[in-house]
Amino acid sequence: MAFVVNREITEQWFIDPVPLAAFVGGLIAVALTYVVGTAFDANRSATSLVLAGVAVTSLTTAIQTFVLQRNNDVVRQVYSWILGRLTTATWGDVRLILPYVVVSSVVLLLHRRLIDVLRVGDDEARALGVNVDRVRLIVVLAATLGTSAAVAVSGLIGFVGIIVPHTVRLLLGASYRRVIPLSMFLGAAFLIAADIPGRVLTSPSETPIGVVTAFFGAPFFLLILRLRDQRA
Numbered sequence: 001m002a003f004v005v006n007r008e009i010t011e012q013w014f015i016d017p018v019p020l021a022a023f024v025g026g027l028i029a030v031a032l033t034y035v036v037g038t039a040f041d042a043n044r045s046a047t048s049l050v051l052a053g054v055a056v057t058s059l060t061t062a063i064q065t066f067v068l069q070r071n072n073d074v075v076r077q078v079y080s081w082i083l084g085r086l087t088t089a090t091w092g093d094v095r096l097i098l099p100y101v102v103v104s105s106v107v108l109l110l111h112r113r114l115i116d117v118l119r120v121g122d123d124e125a126r127a128l129g130v131n132v133d134r135v136r137l138i139v140v141l142a143a144t145l146g147t148s149a150a151v152a153v154s155g156l157i158g159f160v161g162i163i164v165p166h167t168v169r170l171l172l173g174a175s176y177r178r179v180i181p182l183s184m185f186l187g188a189a190f191l192i193a194a195d196i197p198g199r200v201l202t203s204p205s206e207t208p209i210g211v212v213t214a215f216f217g218a219p220f221f222l223l224i225l226r227l228r229d230q231r232a
Contacts, residue, residue, distance in 0.1 A: 022152035084157035084210025104146025159217020
C-alpha cells in the first residue's frame with residue numbers, strides 16, 4: 001500500500017520494486033484464476049476461466065477493502081489510483097516500466113504466429129509440433145509482466161484490453177499477427193483519446209481516465225456479447 005501511495009520512498013532505490021511487486025501480485029491472481037477455473041472444468045473453457053476471474057477479483061477486492069479500512073489516512077490517494085490516472089505520470093514512470101513493457105511486447109510479438117496455431121485447438125496444435133503448455137505459459141507470463149508494470153504506475157484503467165483488440169478483430173480479422181501489433185499502437189492512441197474528455201468536461205477538476213474508459217467499455221462489452229450470440 002505504501003509503495004503505491006508514496007512512490008518517492010522507492011524512486012531512489014537501485015531497483016524500484018513497484019513493478020516487480022505488481023508482477024508477483026499479478027502472477028498470484030492469474031495462478032488462482034487458473035486453479036479455480038480448472039478445478040471445476042478440466043477442459044479449461046473460456047467461460048470457466050472468466051467466471052473464475054470474477055471470483056478471484058471479488059476476493060482481492062475484499063482484501064483490498066479490508067486493508068484500506070485499516071489505513072484510513074491513505075484512502076483518498078489509493079482510491080485515486082484505483083480509478084486510474086495519468087495526471088501524475090512522469091518520464092520517470094516511463095523509464096521505470098519501459099524494460100518490462102519492451103520484454104513483454106517482444107515476447108508476445110515473437111509468439112503471435114504460435115498463438116494463431118493454438119486457435120485450432122490443443123490437440124491439433126500438438127499435431128503440428130507446437131508445445132502448447134510451454135507457449136501458453138510464456139504468453140501468460142509476458143502478458144502479466146507488461147500489464148502489471150503499466151498498472152503499477154497508472155492504476156486500474158479498465159476495458160482498454162476489451163475495446164481495442166475486439167475492434168481490430170472486427171475490422172481486420174482475428175489473426176494475432178495483426179491483432180497484437182495493432183492493439184499495442186491503437187491501445188496507446190485510444191488511451192490518449194480517452195484522457196481528453198476527463199480533462200475537458202469537468203475542468204478545472206479532472207475525471208479519472210478509468211471512469212471514462214468504463215463509460216465506453218461497458219456498452220462495448222455488451223455489444224460484443226450480442227455479436228457472439230448472433231454468430232452462435
